[in-house]
Amino acid sequence: MNIHEYQAKELLVAQGIPVPMGEVATTPEEAEAIAQRLGGAVVIKAQVHTGGRGKAGGVKLAKSPQEAREKAGQILGMDIKGLTVHKVLVAPAEDIASEAYVGIILDRASHAPVWMVSAAGGVDIEEVAVTDPDKIIKLPVDPRYGFLPHQAYLLATKLYPEVKQQRAAAQILLKLYKAFVEAGASLAEINPLITTPAGEVKAIDAKFNIDDNELFRRPAIEALRDDTSEAPAEVQAREANLTFIKLDGDVGCVVNGAGLAMATMDLVKYYGGEPANFLDIGGSSNPEKVVNALRIITSDPQVKVILFNIFGGITRTDDVANGIVTAMGQSKIEVPIVIRLTGTNEEIAVKILADAGFTALTDMDEAVQKAVELAKGTVSS
């Protein structure tokens, strides 16, 4: 799960990390009032779950409350990488002497949380990673003992030459690690961590990604979820316990298991088609899941054909067949359906479908080819 910048900053503030916080506005008038209260110049920042906001025009400086209102008006409602901006953060503008990057991530290769810090911070950290990887310092943490104070100090000495700033940065790193663990995050970063001309160290922007597997035991973090920041179909899918990702093609895919779902999408492409989505109905046998899956897919007007690919191991194919028949009874589905079922209770499933007027295929390649041809309109169902 992603959370907004302002929510990430609130997690930092809760640990006592210095953050010029500001407030969230949903209208230009609110932005003006906040700027008035803060006094001085402010930065208006779009709150959307994507990087590259600055380059997209979603971050603007305003020198007066009137200007804050104007700039907020430009940003609110803006579309950034397909996401509509509903909220802006109005934060005090800071004078910046230096920018650093600090982040901690759960790393597959190290099997542990790993710190990455760099004195070359700011917007281009990804570029630094490519062009000058030596400027990024990495340090794995043994989670059984936690992040130790001397490790924090060691990293801080790589960021700043001055003792006062090193000490401040070490405290910030220890607190960021605590925030990372308490949030159940897979990534927590401050970018940039700035120094001011007066020598203070502050967090200007923050990003947290939460491990979805942590949410069951962290209701306060789950409450930070913002449904308006996701595609409506993805919200619907999550509520139905399905994994769904919208893509740009026209072959709707309903598959059990993530690996097979990806392989099915790949096969659609292999035979010259374009998948409309990734959809994993999971391993359990529940006709309701199929009904929900069909509802989500058919709400996409681009979809020209629906392809089922079910390998019944644990999933019983007769349950899936029942789900298909139920869904067809509940709503009129206008597009053709290609069904491939094989495995557990295959004979019963084929009979259920045949009685309802559907043909089921057993070969994956054959089913995908047929779906692609139907999407292209080269054959009719």
Place this chain on the structure above:
Amino acid sequence: MSIFIDNSTRLIVQGITGRDGSFHAKQMMEYGTQVVAGVTPGKGGQTFEGKVPVFNTVAEAVAETGANATVIYVPPAGAADAMFEAADAGVPFIVCITEGVPVLDMTRVRPYVMEKGSRLLGPNCPGLLSPGKSKVGIIPGHITQPGNIGLVSKSGTLTYEVVYKLKVAGLGTTTCVGIGGDPINGTSFIDCLAAFEADPDTEAVVMLGEIGGTDEQEAARYVKENMKKPVVGFIAGQTAPPGRRMGHAGAIISGSAGTAEEKMQAFRDNGIGVARRPLDVVGLIQDAL
């Protein structure tokens, strides 16, 4: 021969009285796996299906039955402790099927289990199957048959698809292992490749990977440097949109975006036959044998 499990495997089922645990315990028993004990705290003294004794703790189950493997069907909130408990009881082979275990929990479980000298498979994996000998986990028994191919995979149903296609072509497996796709888990591709290389009955290996991380690239280098047996691979997610699972930091730290193209190239560079489709695995493996 086979790897990790065979006729001598004496299995505990942790969570045997739960919905998933009881269903799969029955399936494993029907397949012929020696299920010697179940564990559910508070239900010690009961008997499962009229023949399997249920214990309160893994330590007790090991002491009473001489079990040498365990499979965990405990919900995510208790899964980490179930793995710690199995390691504490000295069970040498631990398989965790549970999906949804927090990654931070796994950062603690993994080193603990390794220091105790146990092997962990999973979590979030389908388990493994040595056809005709033993099945631990949820892989359907009827879709594969005894043979000379070792199969290791990150996926569940894609594994089923591939072993089934092999079976239709008359081919079978020594052992079919699902390692799971979680960011931090116990047994890696390399662990399985090494075991297959050492297994006299395995003559070729199929490796099914997917996008994300660098496990497949490392496994590919391992194959070139350490293996004499032929290896055939497939990567799922060739059309997946980039960056959906992990942001830039993931790419920065591994120095790789973990794309399918990159992984397939690593396979080719290290002498691993690359299947474009799951079906192509069959032809490539026939050529290799």
